[in-house]
Amino acid sequence: xxxxxxxxxxxxxxxxxxxxxxxxxxxxxxxxxxxxxxxxxxxxxxxxxxxxxxxxxxxxxxxxxxxxxxxxxxxxxxxxxxxxxxxxxxxxxxxxxxxxxxxxxxxxxxxxxxxxxxxxxxxxxxxxxxxxxxxxxxxxxxx
Amino acid sequence: xxxxxxxxxxxxxxxxxxxxxxxxxxxxxxxxxxxxxxxxxxxxxxxxxxxxxxxxxxxxxxxxxxxxxxxxxxxxxxxxxxxxxxxxxxxxxxxxxxxxxxxxxxxxxxxxxxxxxxxxxxxxxxxxxxxxxxxxxxxxxxxxxxxxxxxxxxxxxxxxxxxxxxxxxxxxxxxxxxxxxxxxxxxxxxxxxxxxxxxxxxxxxxxxxxxxxxxxxxxxxxxxxxxxxxxxxxxxxxxxxxxxxxxxxxxxxxxxxxxxxxxxxxxxxxxxxxxxxxxxxxxxxxxxxxxxxxxxxxxxxxxxxxxxxxxxxxxxxxxxxxxxxxxxxxxxxxxxxxxxxxxxxxxxxxxxxxxxxxxxxxxxxxxxxxxx
Numbered sequence: 120x121x122x123x124x125x126x127x128x129x130x131x132x133x134x135x136x137x138x139x140x141x142x143x144x145x146x147x148x149x150x151x152x153x154x155x156x157x158x159x160x161x162x163x164x165x166x167x168x169x170x171x172x173x174x175x176x177x178x179x180x181x182x183x184x185x186x187x188x189x190x191x192x193x194x195x196x197x198x199x200x201x202x203x204x205x206x207x208x209x210x211x212x213x214x215x216x217x218x219x220x221x222x223x224x225x226x227x228x229x230x231x232x233x234x235x236x237x238x239x240x241x242x243x244x245x246x247x248x249x250x251x252x253x254x255x256x257x258x259x260x261x262x
Numbered sequence: 263x264x265x266x267x268x269x270x271x272x273x274x275x276x277x278x279x280x281x282x283x284x285x286x287x288x289x290x291x292x293x294x295x296x297x298x299x300x301x302x303x304x305x306x307x308x309x310x311x312x313x314x315x316x317x318x319x320x321x322x323x324x325x326x327x328x329x330x331x332x333x334x335x336x337x338x339x340x341x342x343x344x345x346x347x348x349x350x351x352x353x354x355x356x357x358x359x360x361x362x363x364x365x366x367x368x369x370x371x372x373x374x375x376x377x378x379x380x381x382x383x384x385x386x387x388x389x390x391x392x393x394x395x396x397x398x399x400x401x402x403x404x405x406x407x408x409x410x411x412x413x414x415x416x417x418x419x420x421x422x423x424x425x426x427x428x429x430x431x432x433x434x435x436x437x438x439x440x441x442x443x444x445x446x447x448x449x450x451x452x453x454x455x456x457x458x459x460x461x462x463x464x465x466x467x468x469x470x471x472x473x474x475x476x477x478x479x480x481x482x483x484x485x486x487x488x489x490x491x492x493x494x495x496x497x498x499x500x501x502x503x504x505x506x507x508x509x510x511x512x513x514x515x516x517x518x519x520x521x522x523x524x525x526x527x528x529x530x531x532x533x534x535x536x537x538x539x540x541x542x543x544x545x546x547x548x549x550x551x552x553x554x555x556x557x558x559x560x561x562x563x564x565x566x567x568x569x570x571x572x573x574x575x576x577x578x579x580x581x582x583x584x585x586x587x588x589x590x591x592x593x594x595x596x597x598x599x600x601x602x603x604x605x606x607x608x609x610x611x612x613x614x615x616x617x618x619x620x621x622x623x624x625x626x627x628x629x630x631x632x633x634x
Contacts, residue, residue: 192287196285200291
């Protein structure tokens, strides 16, 4: 590639529209602000992790994904920011940015442990509880 | 600013600046860590204003607004609130009449003492001399019947003692506003301080106005009461007409006027030398841009696009001036009058319309009713 071509391709690349990527901080921060979550949510997160790890935990219903309008760029107060970062650090998996309610944040960890290879489309479309039920059923069938 | 003052949070005041609680996202946190890193050189060492972020009791605050700047520009930032506060204040001191402001108006002075003498017949017979201010006021007094109440008002207007007393009263209770002390403040504390400061600012401003008013009234106390009555009449009505020349204050625009000259009936001829009698009208110019001559009445003419009021006169090589001066106003009016009366060329059929029906274009304006 000549130097001129290189400049042209570089400029074309720069001009190209870049889609806004889903950002885990924006998503979780929006949830923290929307549901006014407090520090106590972290202890709930611990408890749910413990509770769900038992095989005898059963779900009775299929839930729908909560529609959510999150801002493109979230700004948080110091408390909200530390809570958001703590949640992100605690859950620490790729599914977290698809959570649209506090409940889904709680189910994020167990779902990831059951199947870490779920597609983005599925995560965007179905509630994590539904996906968890599905994954559990699949695992039981195999057994 | 209004939202800030009505909110419920703690802010920090430091060296005349309002610092708001810092909001975070990962990029900001990174930036803050870099900024607050110990040993990092300051942006402008020695200047307290150089601190963009301040840490106070483990909380970060970011520099947001200059208190002085907000205070200085409050009249523009929140015009509605400022107007209300000013109104309340003026009511308190019985200063709601703005005659003094109008008498200070330079535009009105220009129209009255520099444009009007050009269009008005001043001297009788062969006598020729340049009119002084007093002569012009005398002339107006002769030509216009000024109601009795203005003569009465002029008498009180010349008594400056009451105004002096009000001014002294204002000076005695003039509050000195101090900037708020550095440190944490709740928004309602800031709001209270801010309103006091705005009040002090209005007071200072009105104090200046009153001082000017006092000066004017002192000048008038030397003048004849008839002159003061004439000026009060003009200031109050905002319009006047002598010998076909006049001006009228534009509604809703303070200190803006239409200056006009009446034009009698006149005859124009078309391509076939047929005569058309045009009715009288007023050619005017406004004291604000664009400085172009226009016809005040509902009127039709080859140089006017439609048949309605307030239309600009079409003039090919006319370059409107940039500012309103007596010379410009006279030139614009003269050009407008000349264009209407002498500008139409029957051979060329210039302008938007032709007097005779040409049948070339669809006629929009017809002059058949003016034919004699």
